[in-house]
Amino acid sequence: MRAVKIYRNRILAGTLTEEGRRTYVFTYDDNYFNDTSLPAISLTIPKNQKQYKSEILFPCFYNLLSEGVNRKLQCKHLRIDEEDNFGLLMATAQFDTIGAITVKPIAAK
Secondary structure (H helix, E strand, C coil): CEEEEEEECCEEEEEEEEEECCEEEEEECHHHHHCCCCCCCECCECCCCCEEEECCCCHHHHCCCCCHHHHHHHHHHHCCCCCCHHHHHHHHCCCCCCCCEEEEECCCC
16 A cells, blocks of 8 residues: 655645555545635545545646656656556655646655
8 A cells, every 4th residue: 555645735635545456535634624714625626525435646746747748757767667657656756746736755664
């Protein structure tokens, strides 16, 4: 199981967990969820429930990943399987992303 903290404009919004190659869970952070002034992380993950499950990597996170030649180069350079979307997200979406979302890997215990 791998997990990352999800930040929106440097504010902790929640945790994204990969429970297997086919199960992803996003859970809003309590403070973020209860603060009505903060928007939902995306239109597909509204703040009307605290936790969401998906059989695919949620589109708002998948869209942070490179495509085509850039993806191939990143995967080769970082030694990540090209099919490992979560691993690529962990490695490449920590700093310079398009939009307000960044991720920070959570160290394995």
